[in-house]
Amino acid sequence: MIRFTLLLAAVLSGFGFFSCTKDPVIENQEELITTVEAVFSPEGAGQNVTYSFFDEDGNGGKSPVISASGNLISGLPYKVTVRFGNAAVVPFQDITAEIQTEAEDHQVFYVFGAGLQESVTQEYLDRDTNGLPLGLSVRMTPKNAGDGTLTIMLRHLPDKKAAGVSAGNPANAGGETDVEVVFPVRIQ
Amino acid sequence: MPTILFRILFVWLTLIQYQGWGQQPQCLLEIKGRVIDVSDGQPLAYATVYIQESGTGTTTLENGEFLISHVCPGNVHAVVSHVGCPSQTFFIHVTKDTFFTWSLDHHATVLDAIEINAIHTKSRAGQSHFTLGQEAMLETGSHSISELASRVPGVRILRTGPGLGKPVVNGFTGNRISLLQDGIPLESQQWGNDHAPELDAATGDKVTVSVGAESVRYGASSLGGAISVEPILSGFDPHWHGLVRTIIQSNGRKMGLQTMLKRKTGIGRLRLTGGGFLGGDQSTPEYFLTNTGQRSQSASILLANSEKARHQRHLFLSYYASEQGLLAGAHPGSLTDLADALTRMIPFRTRDTFSFAIQAPKQTTKHFLLSVDQKFTLDERRFIKLKAGWQVNLRKEFDIRRAGRDARPALDLFLWSQFYDVALVNELAKQTGQWQTGVQYKYTNNTNLPGTGISPIIPDYIQQQLALYAIRQWNAASWQYEIGARTEARWIESYLVQPNQTITLIQNKFNLFACNAGIKKEVSGTALFRTDLSITFRPPDVNELFSQGLHQGVSGIEEGDPTLRTEKAFRLGHEWQVNAGKMHSLHASVFYQYIDNFIYLKPDSVFRLTVRGAFPVYKYTSDDVSISGANVTYSLSASKHWSFSQQAEYIYATNLSTQEGLIRMPPFIATSTIQYHNGNVSWCKEIKGVIEGRYTARQTHVSLAEDFLAPPPGFWLLNGMVRIKWKYGSGKELDVIFRIENMFNIQYRDYLNRLRYFADETGINWTMTVQYPF
Numbered sequence: 001m002i003r004f005t006l007l008l009a010a011v012l013s014g015f016g017f018f019s020c021t022k023d024p025v026i027e028n029q030e031e032l033i034t035t036v037e038a039v040f041s042p043e044g045a046g047q048n049v050t051y052s053f054f055d056e057d058g059n060g061g062k063s064p065v066i067s068a069s070g071n072l073i074s075g076l077p078y079k080v081t082v083r084f085g086n087a088a089v090v091p092f093q094d095i096t097a098e099i100q101t102e103a104e105d106h107q108v109f110y111v112f113g114a115g116l117q118e119s120v121t122q123e124y125l126d127r128d129t130n131g132l133p134l135g136l137s138v139r140m141t142p143k144n145a146g147d148g149t150l151t152i153m154l155r156h157l158p159d160k161k162a163a164g165v166s167a168g169n170p171a172n173a174g175g176e177t178d179v180e181v182v183f184p185v186r187i188q
Numbered sequence: 189m190p191t192i193l194f195r196i197l198f199v200w201l202t203l204i205q206y207q208g209w210g211q212q213p214q215c216l217l218e219i220k221g222r223v224i225d226v227s228d229g230q231p232l233a234y235a236t237v238y239i240q241e242s243g244t245g246t247t248t249l250e251n252g253e254f255l256i257s258h259v260c261p262g263n264v265h266a267v268v269s270h271v272g273c274p275s276q277t278f279f280i281h282v283t284k285d286t287f288f289t290w291s292l293d294h295h296a297t298v299l300d301a302i303e304i305n306a307i308h309t310k311s312r313a314g315q316s317h318f319t320l321g322q323e324a325m326l327e328t329g330s331h332s333i334s335e336l337a338s339r340v341p342g343v344r345i346l347r348t349g350p351g352l353g354k355p356v357v358n359g360f361t362g363n364r365i366s367l368l369q370d371g372i373p374l375e376s377q378q379w380g381n382d383h384a385p386e387l388d389a390a391t392g393d394k395v396t397v398s399v400g401a402e403s404v405r406y407g408a409s410s411l412g413g414a415i416s417v418e419p420i421l422s423g424f425d426p427h428w429h430g431l432v433r434t435i436i437q438s439n440g441r442k443m444g445l446q447t448m449l450k451r452k453t454g455i456g457r458l459r460l461t462g463g464g465f466l467g468g469d470q471s472t473p474e475y476f477l478t479n480t481g482q483r484s485q486s487a488s489i490l491l492a493n494s495e496k497a498r499h500q501r502h503l504f505l506s507y508y509a510s511e512q513g514l515l516a517g518a519h520p521g522s523l524t525d526l527a528d529a530l531t532r533m534i535p536f537r538t539r540d541t542f543s544f545a546i547q548a549p550k551q552t553t554k555h556f557l558l559s560v561d562q563k564f565t566l567d568e569r570r571f572i573k574l575k576a577g578w579q580v581n582l583r584k585e586f587d588i589r590r591a592g593r594d595a596r597p598a599l600d601l602f603l604w605s606q607f608y609d610v611a612l613v614n615e616l617a618k619q620t621g622q623w624q625t626g627v628q629y630k631y632t633n634n635t636n637l638p639g640t641g642i643s644p645i646i647p648d649y650i651q652q653q654l655a656l657y658a659i660r661q662w663n664a665a666s667w668q669y670e671i672g673a674r675t676e677a678r679w680i681e682s683y684l685v686q687p688n689q690t691i692t693l694i695q696n697k698f699n700l701f702a703c704n705a706g707i708k709k710e711v712s713g714t715a716l717f718r719t720d721l722s723i724t725f726r727p728p729d730v731n732e733l734f735s736q737g738l739h740q741g742v743s744g745i746e747e748g749d750p751t752l753r754t755e756k757a758f759r760l761g762h763e764w765q766v767n768a769g770k771m772h773s774l775h776a777s778v779f780y781q782y783i784d785n786f787i788y789l790k791p792d793s794v795f796r797l798t799v800r801g802a803f804p805v806y807k808y809t810s811d812d813v814s815i816s817g818a819n820v821t822y823s824l825s826a827s828k829h830w831s832f833s834q835q836a837e838y839i840y841a842t843n844l845s846t847q848e849g850l851i852r853m854p855p856f857i858a859t860s861t862i863q864y865h866n867g868n869v870s871w872c873k874e875i876k877g878v879i880e881g882r883y884t885a886r887q888t889h890v891s892l893a894e895d896f897l898a899p900p901p902g903f904w905l906l907n908g909m910v911r912i913k914w915k916y917g918s919g920k921e922l923d924v925i926f927r928i929e930n931m932f933n934i935q936y937r938d939y940l941n942r943l944r945y946f947a948d949e950t951g952i953n954w955t956m957t958v959q960y961p962f
Contacts, residue, residue: 024648024683024691025638031589033799055799057687058643059738059745064797098591156521157588159536174528174536176521176588180801 028089032058035085036181038152040078040140049078051150053181056087064181071186077141079125082108082152084179096136099154103128106178107160108135109153109170112185116148119187122168132160133168142187154179215242215260219280221288222252223268232292235270240277263427268292279425313661313670314706314720316399316763316777322431324395327909329435329927329955331390331446331463331486333367337415340397341819342777342837344854347941348382350440350470350950351482352512355385356940357399358779359815359839359853360412363729366402368416370504372559372577373406375605375632379646379731380739381852381942384512386555386581388486390446391461391506392417400761400779401722403702404657404672407628408726411757419490421502424450424457431961435465439953440481441542442467452494457502459490468544473933473951477515477943478539481546484510500563508555513546518946519588522801526945530897535946548586548594556580569617573626575609593641600637601646605630621662628655634730645737645746649682649730655700668708676700678727682734694734698727698754716765724759728752732787732808738798745796745805746789752810756784771825778818785810786843788850791894813850815841829866835859840889849889855899855939856885873921874913881906887939897945903936905929923959928952 036053049072055064072078084095099106103126112120122140124133158175160166165173223235231252238245239256241264248254264282268290269275278290311317318340328336334345334353346361347353357365367374367385369392376386389395395417402414423429430449437443446463464485469476485508492502517535520526529536559577566572581604584597611626630653636644655676662669680696704722728749735748761779768774790809795802817839824832836858841850864877887899907929914922933952937944 021693022633022635022648022650022681022683024636024685026685026689026691027636027638027640027643029643030641031593036799053799055797059796059798059803060687061796062687064799095590102590153524156590157537170524171528174517175525176519177525177800178521178590179799180522180524181799182801 029058030086030089030093032086032088033084033095033154033179034058034087036082036152036179037085038080038082038183040072040080042073043077043079043139046073046076051152051183051185053183054087058088066181066183068183068185071188072142074119074142074145074187077139080110080138080140082136082138084154100134100136103134104130104132105157106135107133107155107158107165107173108138109151109155109168109173110135110138110140111151111153111168111170113149113151113182115146116150116185116187119144119146119148124166124168128160130160133166135168145187147184147186150183150185152179152181152183153177215258217259217261217282218255218257218285219259219264219266219282219288220253220255220286221290223248223254223270224252224289224291232270235268235292236275238267238269240265240267265425266290277423311708311716311718311763312706313668313708313718314404314672314704314722315402316718316761318397318399320395320397322393325389326433326923326957326959327911327925327927329437329925329957331388331444331465333385333387333389333395333415333417336389336395337397340399341775341821341835342399342817343397344857344940346381346852347938347943348384349480349512349515349518349941349943350477351467351480352382352384352514353941354381354383355415356854357397357413357415358781358817359841359850363409363732364412364726366406366410366414368406368414368418369506369557370418370559370577371416371561371575371609372557372579372607373409373630374555374557375579375603375607375630376553376555376581377583377601377603377646378409379729379735382514382551383583384510386508386510386553386583387417388463388484388508389417390448390463391419391486391488391508393420394418399777400720401702401704401724401757401759403722403724403726404659404674404704407630407653407655407674407676408678408700408702408724411724411726411755419459419488419504421457421492422495424452424459424495426452429962431959433463433957433959435955435957437467437953437955439950440467440470441544442482455491456494457490457492459492460488462487466544469539469542470950471542472948473935474948475534475538476540476542477947477950478535478537478543479513479516479545479547479550481544482510482512483546484508498565500561500565502561504557504559504561506555506557509553511546511552512550514549514551515943515947516547516549518943519549523803524801526896529946532946548588551583551585553584554580554582569615571613573609573611573613575607577605577607579603579605579607581605597637597640598642599644600640601634602637603632603634605632607631616662619663621660623658623660625658626656628657629653643685643737645735645739646731647682647684647734647736649680649734651681651730652679653677666710666712668706668710670706670708671704673703674701676702680730680733682730684734684736694750696727696733696750698725700725700727700754714767716763718763720759720761722757722759724757726755726757728754728787728808735808738803744791745803747805747807749808752787752808753785755787755810757786758782758784773823773825775821775823776819778816780816781814783813783815786813811846812844813842814844815839815850815853829864831863831865833861833863835861842889843891846891848891849887851890851894852940853887853890855887855902858883872912873915874911876909876911878909879906880908884938899939900937900944903934905934905936906931921961923957923961925955925957925959927955927957929955 038051040049050069086093125137126134155175158173162172223232233250235248266278334355337343337355344356345353398414402410428451433446435444444465448461450459468481470480488506516537562574564572583601585599587598607630609628614623632651657674659672678698702724706720708718733748735746759781763777765775789806792805819837821835838856841853859882861880885902909927911925
């Protein structure tokens with residue numbers, strides 16, 4: 001009985017120690033993609049058009065800011081360069097390099113939505129070590145004028161050999177979507 | 189060299205011969221005795237008494253007495269068995285003719301001992317209880333607590349792939365079901381539907397499933413029921429006994445080994461267990477479920493003082509670790525991925541070949557428990573029970589990530605907890621009842637370990653609970669009554685990381701209450717009636733208050749609501765059992781639960797736009813719901829060898845504010861079982877064959893707007909089992925069990941499996957279990 005009382009006393013006296021406070025570490029969200037920027041540079045005379053997406057809080061409640069600096073001109077071939085970045089960490093982190101390094105495991109898709117599906121031809125300019133497209137650099141030629149949307153998609157671990165995937169159709173690609181942003185597009 | 193071997197063999201053989209001859213003439217002792225029922229001391233007629241060493245046996249007479257002659261002096265194991273009670277082994281040292289009285293735990297009536305598929309029903313006045321022992325583990329070929337518990341009527345499994353599931357009791361799961369190991373509530377990350385319990389049933393000897401609220405004893409988290417894994421503290425001899433069990437499974441090429449050793453030593457009773465499982469990709473009838481491999485290990489040590497000691501105490505130490513792969517094609521990164529996956533016949537990233545490899549996405553868990561149990565006997569009728577438990581739970585979840593971050597967990601949780609329960613138990617005279625009052629304290633500390641690179645979905649928190657409870661039981665003739673009440677205070681300190689990278693401390697305090705009352709009437713041998721009433725207050729848990737983030741496996745953003753209030757559940761349950769003669773038996777139970785403020789995840793009407801596209805937002809919301817259900821089991825003992833049983837269960841759950849069904853509630857099922865059992869075969873000791881057909885209906889009472897896909901259609905499954913028990917040598921046994929699941933290799937999807945969005949269920953599976961007890 002004495003031992004029991006002692007044990008109980010030890011247990012009860014322990015209560016004081018448990019009420020410690022915590023000091024959580026704020027995660028450095030190095031993987032988050034907050035910024036997507038696609039620059040359309042005309043091959044020849046003309047103005048660059050930049051489409052950008054910026055969402056400072058990731059999955060949080062703040063709405064992203066989506067903008068287009070101008071309109072595309074039909075008949076003009078553009079060299080498109082896309083960049084991904086993370087503004088949640090300081091200094092700003094360029095994620096494009098990570099994707100370049102893991103070229104075999106990534107592919108960027110450019111899908112034009114309603115009204116523009118047949119209006120733009122595209123051609124991948126970069127390849128991974130297996131000779132399959134990566135898509136950080138693409139040539140696009142708008143053919144007809146019109147209004148619509150452009151969805152830029154970054155897929156991680158897609159099946160690049162599936163039907164239509166290397167031509168830029170994500171339908172059979174699978175994998176995990178890391179980026180999927182939609183821009184309003186006008187072709188003059 | 190061969191000659192030496194021959195000589196050794198020869199010497200060895202002669203020794204055996206010699207021993208055999210040497211002992212024969214001395215085996216002239218007689219054992220006389222009596223077998224009685226432990227509960228009332230009444231003699232048990234027609235009980236079998238069997239001496240393992242000599243292989244002789246007999247049956248008791250009407251007065252419970254027996255006589256066995258030609259027993260050799262020395263150590264003897266006597267196995268005593270009787271219809272309707274688990275057989276028990278008594279270890280005795282015989283030097284002269286002796287008279288023994290052995291008592292069997294015969295649970296008074298045949299009713300309680302109704303045994304269907306190795307499940308024992310033994311309900312208290314306030315609660316339905318089902319017990320599964322080593323036999324059930326053996327016949328199931330599984331040590332998963334979910335798989336075992338799912339054999340109890342009303343218990344199902346909510347899965348996230350093969351081998352990854354948590355029990356659902358009468359429609360309740362997660363935060364509403366308590367899991368107990370050696371009487372200590374298992375503290376782990378209960379909130380995720382993809383989190384299987386970090387517990388191996390083989391660290392115990394029996395699994396007890398309480399269907400219905402057990403909240404007076406174990407608090408708010410047992411609102412829907414409790415499942416307890418415990419070692420049995422009896423049957424220890426002064427030498428080693430134990431068992432070795434090996435399990436081989438065709439689907440997933442799974443193999444397992446389980447060992448248990450027990451003996452009485454100088455310091456007390458010692459019991460050790462150890463084992464593990466290893467399996468690779470499982471397969472559906474048509475393709476492999478790539479990356480569904482799993483590994484697990486467990487070990488435990490139990491040390492108890494002598495059963496003759498005045499103060500009973502024991503110490504229990506348990507370890508469990510697991511690594512589980514998640515189906516590669518079931519990890520969509522966006523709604524587009526999910527939409528693509530939903531239309532596929534075969535999941536993305538399915539490989540054509542089998543593999544044991546486990547890659548991201550996967551999860552690893554580790555669990556440690558140390559528990560101490562002390563029973564201080566104050567006098568003949570009063571004792572103090574002290575229970576203390578310390579636990580550590582580690583969970584890491586790995587996602588597919590860029591730049592070699594696959595090896596870094598995306599979620600890394602460290603939880604530790606301590607639990608204390610001190611109770612004074614006062615037995616009333618002549619077994620007329622019991623008083624129990626106690627105080628419980630629990631402390632839980634959860635930390636997100638840094639280095640994941642991802643904002644955690646659950647904040648760091650400290651939770652403390654202090655509770656007082658009292659339970660009173662009466663026995664009056666064939667009636668039993670029980671009432672209980674509990675009051676609890678719960679403090680939660682949550683450390684939230686705000687969007688502006690600061691930390692805010694939020695303190696919540698909840699005052700809780702639970703009570704229950706039950707009546708049980710038993711007409712010996714023919715009928716049982718039981719009814720229970722209970723009220724449980726359950727506070728919102730940390731995930732319900734503060735979840736924040738993308739739950740990738742479920743393609744949705746989950747958000748907690750810090751303003752949620754306590755959920756109040758009212759339950760009414762009835763249970764009946766009627767036996768008509770020795771042939772027919774009917775067991776039925778119905779329940780009704782009304783829950784005020786039932787907390788659940790509700791899809792928001794607005795989608796949230798992120799860099800990965802638009803995501804549905806699920807918010808923890810509360811609404812009033814009603815859940816009712818019924819389970820019916822009819823069994824027929826057609827002859828000495830043949831029996832048949834038919835079981836059906838149904839749950840109807842409605843959100844009272846929308847009048848629509850609740851999501852993820854088990855659909856109707858009906859199971860028919862035909863069993864053949866023969867305990868007197870010439871070529872082996874015992875043979876048992878079971879064939880089981882199970883129909884699962886489509887869930888129709890559900891709100892389609894809350895789900896990505898309509899519930900899958902109903903399906904029929906056929907399973908079978910053959911068990912052969914061989915006897916060889918002097919009382920040694922070998923058990924061999926063949927099980928076959930999904931015999932016709934049917935392609936189907938199960939509503940309660942999250943994988944149903946992506947892939948079919950597993951196809952045909954053979955299991956062979958061999959058990960060698962010694």
